[in-house]
Amino acid sequence: MNNTILSITIALIFGIGTFLILRRDIIKIIIGLSLISHAVNMLIVSTGVFDGEKAPIITDVHHGSGSGIIFTDKLSEGILAPIAPSGVETPFVDPLVQALVLTAIVISLATTAFILILAYRIHEEYGTTDVRKLRRLWG
Amino acid sequence: MESFTAIILAIFLPFAAAIFIPLLEKFLKHRIGWFAAGIALLSFALIGIVAPEIIHGHIIQHSIEWMPSIGAEFSIYADGLAMMIGFIASGIGVIIMSYSNGYMSHKEDLPRYYQYMLLFMGSMIGMVFAGNTLQLFIFWELTSITSFMLIGYWRDKPASIYGATKSLLLTAGGGLFMLAGFILLHTITGTYDIATILQNPAIIENIKAHPFFLITLILILIGAAAKSAQGPFYIWLPNAMEAPTPVSAFLHSATMVKAGIYLVARVHPIFSGTEAWFILVSGIGIFTMLLAGFLAFRQTDIKAILAYSTISQLAYMMTMYGYTSYHEPGLGVAAATFHLLNHATFKACLFLVAGIVAHEAATRDIRKLGGLRKDMPITFIIASIAALAMAGVPPLNGFLSKEMFYETSVEMGHIIGGPFTFLIPAAAVLGGVFTFAYSIKLIDGIFLGEKHHGHLPEHVHEPPYTMLVPAAFLAGLVILFGLVPSIPVHNIIEPTTAGIVLEEVHLHVKLWHGFTPALFMTVITFIAGLTIYTRYDSIAAWQDKFNARYPWISVNYYYDRIVDGAKGSAKGFANFTQPGSIKLYIYAILFLMVILFAIPAFMMATQVFPANLNFDIPPYEALILTLMVIASVAAATLHRYLPAVIALSAVGYMVSLVFIYLKAPDLALTQVLVETLATIIFLLVIARVPQTFKEKIPKTTLIRDIGISFTVAATVLVLLLNATKGIAPPFESLSHYFLENSVKLAGGHNVVNVILVDFRGYDTLGEISVLCLAALGVYNLIKSRGEGE
Numbered sequence: 001m002n003n004t005i006l007s008i009t010i011a012l013i014f015g016i017g018t019f020l021i022l023r024r025d026i027i028k029i030i031i032g033l034s035l036i037s038h039a040v041n042m043l044i045v046s047t048g049v050f051d052g053e054k055a056p057i058i059t060d061v062h063h064g065s066g067s068g069i070i071f072t073d074k075l076s077e078g079i080l081a082p083i084a085p086s087g088v089e090t091p092f093v094d095p096l097v098q099a100l101v102l103t104a105i106v107i108s109l110a111t112t113a114f115i116l117i118l119a120y121r122i123h124e125e126y127g128t129t130d131v132r133k134l135r136r137l138w139g
Numbered sequence: 140m141e142s143f144t145a146i147i148l149a150i151f152l153p154f155a156a157a158i159f160i161p162l163l164e165k166f167l168k169h170r171i172g173w174f175a176a177g178i179a180l181l182s183f184a185l186i187g188i189v190a191p192e193i194i195h196g197h198i199i200q201h202s203i204e205w206m207p208s209i210g211a212e213f214s215i216y217a218d219g220l221a222m223m224i225g226f227i228a229s230g231i232g233v234i235i236m237s238y239s240n241g242y243m244s245h246k247e248d249l250p251r252y253y254q255y256m257l258l259f260m261g262s263m264i265g266m267v268f269a270g271n272t273l274q275l276f277i278f279w280e281l282t283s284i285t286s287f288m289l290i291g292y293w294r295d296k297p298a299s300i301y302g303a304t305k306s307l308l309l310t311a312g313g314g315l316f317m318l319a320g321f322i323l324l325h326t327i328t329g330t331y332d333i334a335t336i337l338q339n340p341a342i343i344e345n346i347k348a349h350p351f352f353l354i355t356l357i358l359i360l361i362g363a364a365a366k367s368a369q370g371p372f373y374i375w376l377p378n379a380m381e382a383p384t385p386v387s388a389f390l391h392s393a394t395m396v397k398a399g400i401y402l403v404a405r406v407h408p409i410f411s412g413t414e415a416w417f418i419l420v421s422g423i424g425i426f427t428m429l430l431a432g433f434l435a436f437r438q439t440d441i442k443a444i445l446a447y448s449t450i451s452q453l454a455y456m457m458t459m460y461g462y463t464s465y466h467e468p469g470l471g472v473a474a475a476t477f478h479l480l481n482h483a484t485f486k487a488c489l490f491l492v493a494g495i496v497a498h499e500a501a502t503r504d505i506r507k508l509g510g511l512r513k514d515m516p517i518t519f520i521i522a523s524i525a526a527l528a529m530a531g532v533p534p535l536n537g538f539l540s541k542e543m544f545y546e547t548s549v550e551m552g553h554i555i556g557g558p559f560t561f562l563i564p565a566a567a568v569l570g571g572v573f574t575f576a577y578s579i580k581l582i583d584g585i586f587l588g589e590k591h592h593g594h595l596p597e598h599v600h601e602p603p604y605t606m607l608v609p610a611a612f613l614a615g616l617v618i619l620f621g622l623v624p625s626i627p628v629h630n631i632i633e634p635t636t637a638g639i640v641l642e643e644v645h646l647h648v649k650l651w652h653g654f655t656p657a658l659f660m661t662v663i664t665f666i667a668g669l670t671i672y673t674r675y676d677s678i679a680a681w682q683d684k685f686n687a688r689y690p691w692i693s694v695n696y697y698y699d700r701i702v703d704g705a706k707g708s709a710k711g712f713a714n715f716t717q718p719g720s721i722k723l724y725i726y727a728i729l730f731l732m733v734i735l736f737a738i739p740a741f742m743m744a745t746q747v748f749p750a751n752l753n754f755d756i757p758p759y760e761a762l763i764l765t766l767m768v769i770a771s772v773a774a775a776t777l778h779r780y781l782p783a784v785i786a787l788s789a790v791g792y793m794v795s796l797v798f799i800y801l802k803a804p805d806l807a808l809t810q811v812l813v814e815t816l817a818t819i820i821f822l823l824v825i826a827r828v829p830q831t832f833k834e835k836i837p838k839t840t841l842i843r844d845i846g847i848s849f850t851v852a853a854t855v856l857v858l859l860l861n862a863t864k865g866i867a868p869p870f871e872s873l874s875h876y877f878l879e880n881s882v883k884l885a886g887g888h889n890v891v892n893v894i895l896v897d898f899r900g901y902d903t904l905g906e907i908s909v910l911c912l913a914a915l916g917v918y919n920l921i922k923s924r925g926e927g928e
Contacts, residue, residue, distance in 0.1 A: 004752040006797070007859040009764040013790070015852025016771045021725055022844045024834050027825065029721075031774055031787050034817070038794045041810075043855070045801050047862040055802040056890040058882055093802045095881075095890035096874040102809055102895060103906045109813045110913035116824045117917045123828045124924065130832045131721050 014039040026119040026129040037108040041101045056095035142189040143201040146215050149185035153261035157254045164250045172240040175253040179232035186225045193222045194634050200334050214270030216334050219634030221267040227483045228263040228394045234609040235389040241605035242385050242494050259285035263394050271331040272321035283311040286390050290382040302378035309375045313365020320358030323351050356410050367399025370423045371694045373450045380442040388490030392449045393483040400456045407639050412468035421461030425566050428454035432573030437682040441493045441503050452482050462551045469640035474543035476635045481536040488525040488613035495602045500595050510590030514599040519586045524614040530578035534650050536620035545657040568660050575668025624648040736854045767793045780825040788818040805891045
């Protein structure tokens, strides 16, 4: 069970971001997009599939992670994902969502940088950052 | 050299050479054309290596694994048919590329021209030697694409673009029908392999009895007809004449348009001997032969006359391949094959002459040309030989194959009986009459009569030898094949026919074979042809009048309406789906998001807000979260950019603290780095973007937007609260696997790191690509600044 107050915070930031992307000023829209991506990143990490106590860094080599977990990972049998019986406890938090979000953070930097430069060039060419005015320029 | 290797080399050598052409052009300059011609000659020689084996009746088959999962192999099936068209493609290729050295101006983009030419030649050779239908399809479409490139070679001419688009739409589109036919054939037989089907009489019997027989045949024939400009698909070929003339000679008379005929010949053993085959193939053939022959009259461009004549001549072959009966399935095969070879020689020669005339007299309009026999006597002789061969005058090769056409038409008429005994030979003769008339028109209109001094240069010269010799060589072949038919017949036509009818063939073709019905028909053809020729201009004028009066009786009319109509509806669709207002797009996205989140949440959860909410939180975390909300509100409400951006970066740094609290140290580190970079870029940009625009939000908009934002926030909250409530996934998470195997398989203790760089390394590669693309985009955006001003 993840923390309710954290959930409320994420939802609020998402809502504020939504309000911002509905604005007409490009810079405000970009700020809104950044807020939404923060919210989404936290959302994904906070909803990891299972609850553990430790960060997913294995310190005890001999212990391994899930003693007693049975995996079947034979592709020929048509099972794409290994199956762990339900109710198995793992001492770690979910590493997969973290890996996903790490990629997402970097990519959101790339897109933010791109839109920012786009906004800068738009301002240079047309002298405005108002998307509605730009729409009229387009015809 | 092993035969298989030789064929593989003949196919891929042109492809490989095409890659190196731009590089070689640096050293060879305009002489690059001789290099291309040399490659074509090599391909020709490589096919020559395997020719003796094929002529002796051996079929070369070999395959290597290509896509085993779908049962596709890269295989070679080299029989007489493949050999003949392979010879034509490479042999005419040598002639055309030599000729191009004289025709193409040195100022043209020569590497591009020869690259496409070689690519086309490789595709054509690859197609005819293809051992399975999928491979045949791929090379088939490659020839369509290279043809598109070559027709549109002069990119700034609207007529070239129109012609190129038309040919691509029709020939490549027809190819898709053919593919559907091949897939049906696979459904019936369970194989894509051509040899397996051809060498198994039981499979062929099975196909003929199958309920899908007719639809398979029709689909494949649509592909063939589109490629060979038959039936209603003929319309692309006249527009393809916008290509440089050597291209027209190579692709649009001698080789590519023969691909459809090749396909008909290739599937001949599978489908022939049935009524459907005769009705469809010969039916299209006779119809196209008469229509195109007739329409040639009103053309004024000599290349257009040749285009219509090509359509009509291809229809001869179609008709002959269609002649079939239960007892003699391959009735017209030998005649059709011989005509295919002969047509390649005389028609390519005529196109080369058209190129010479246009090059020297600076016009292709037959109304302006005339009286050139004195200025260019050698060209005149060459043109006369080729045109008379097309007209079917002895002792040239066209005479022989036309006699065979008449002979088989009479036989076919007898087999069907009834009125057809007379009708089929009559249609053949009528086709011959049209051919005769426009062939004479070509000679008369260009070389005979008086010179129109107003339209032509004072002195028209013979062309350079690079242009004259290739044409003369082809004219020599025309005479040779006519006088000594045993050379082509024994070496090429017999093995080819044997490859199609699948048994040994012995033919006897002679110039004089007594007073036969065919000879009688030829005499009628000449008399009727000359009679019609006296009324040539009035027929052309009548056609013009008819066309002006009924413009809708024309396939082009419907083609243009469909294509132009498609442009309109595509635009309408784009305007509907892309109205251009960002706000509308965002509304659509948010609406869909709310729907997609809300529906499962309400379906799964018995209550929207679970009972056991966890409000228990350490004070320092509560402080971070509160500060985050305050900073977000500040980012949204602060009017000036700088404070808003600082508030935003405050949110970002606090997100990294939240990641620590969520036990994600890697994320926290990344977030700090990324946030720092993002803030720097933000600051750089807002330093240069003064805040000229301040949005005043009207009250209604404000209320509406807050409402939307609140709905979205509520949806996210419901989603989050119910996210871990035991919605059973279809399968368990991969996370267990990664935790278990991180140390064991990858030797890494930080599982997140191992996932990123090892287990899912390719995803990270994708991420790096995204970064690179974004960087390239940024670079170009900034670089484009200088050009705009």
